[in-house]
Amino acid sequence: MALAIKVNEETFTPRQQAVLTAALDLLVENGDGLTMTAVARRASCSKETLYKWFGDRDGLLTATVQWQAAKVRMPFVDRSHLNIKALRVSLEQFARDLLTTIIGEVSITLNRTAITHAAQEKDSLGNIVLENGPMAIRRRLKPILEAARDARLLRFPSSEEAYRTFFGLVVRDVQIRLLLGDKSLTQSNVEANIEADVKTATDQFLALYGAKTAN
Amino acid sequence: MALAIKVNEETFTPRQQAVLTAALDLLVENGDGLTMTAVARRASCSKETLYKWFGDRDGLLTATVQWQAAKVRMPFVDRSHLNIKALRVSLEQFARDLLTTIIGEVSITLNRTAITHAAQEKDSLGNIVLENGPMAIRRRLKPILEAARDARLLRFPSSEEAYRTFFGLVVRDVQIRLLLGDKSLTQSNVEANIEADVKTATDQFLALYGAKTAN
């Protein structure tokens, strides 16, 4: 998918970004509230301009999701001196970023929008979100895991399995419950437990894949 | 939520179930294809009947999701003689059912529909899916876990944490990727690995929470 690459080239003027911000706001406020008229009014621009810039409604939607999803940036991790302590810190950093991203309203909205889109024949938005979400994490995490394996800090049959286990241990049922609108999972509720969950997930991951006295 | 209970009372006539089947088929075929006209044509009934039976479009949608979601039934597990071997079999059974359910087209469609619904102000569909999905599993799994803890087969700080870890280890990133329409996750592709994934997840869970020589 050249989508993730295209994002860097497809740069938007400040005015266009203002429009995209308005579109995103409408999406967050009310998922299906993204009508061309509403965006135009919110951004104080004409519908004609919207169609000139983004082609059609789907183009606007794609641009909005792409532009916003690309903002999610995973942390760079220091790979120079890999010891068990640095590895733990790195993993915790990944877990923290993953969790804080996932519980954010923007992420929830983007995922919901992409899933709604995927419920029809279209898969473009799903690909964008996948590419900037799970796949981005995988790309960043796998090298770390493999370096740690080479340094005899971790042991696993395949880095793919290790990555997916890490994902599962961190995300658990939080994302699907948030996407489904579970009222018993308030954002502040989850937020308060992030640090504990991060530590638990990292501990568990190291218990499963850490070599020797990993704990 | 009295929703799950209401389902048992709210029984549908065969003719009504045929209508709901038509509605579900349309949902599966094309998420937004559930127009009243389409359902009426597919089920060979009149729109007037649809409105008489289900009130409005949302009522039809709710009835369809409710009726279908209630069909998901978790396995009953024998709790009489709990030893480590029986526990492992039970956990594998849960993992297998959870995975096979999640990757099914019907489950994907129901979750997508509920998430789309949740993207607007409405949370009823989300609650139904939650109640018949994750929460149903939790209700069934927790007693097993607690019984196993009482039998000194498992050790965990809280059964809630243990349940969520199990969920994460089993589901990993499969569900979100399927919901987003990840093309690299074909159903047959996942299906072929179910048994291996079930075993891995169970092993990992027991490694984390099993008491003593759980493995």
Place this chain on the structure above:
DNA sequence: CTCGAACCGTACCGTACGGTACGCCTGCGA
């Protein structure tokens, strides 16, 4: 046989929204 309830098929209405056209204003270069 008759009546009425349930239901099918279809025509119809109102509205919301995607998309287009057009008039007007502003700013800028010649």
Place this chain on the structure above:
DNA sequence: TCGCAGGCGTACCGTACGGTACGGTTCGAG
């Protein structure tokens, strides 16, 4: 100062769809 490109606001069109109305048919009860 003139002209024009870009863009705002609004009016407008066509369509899709939710919801309603109504005539015709079937079927079972009395």
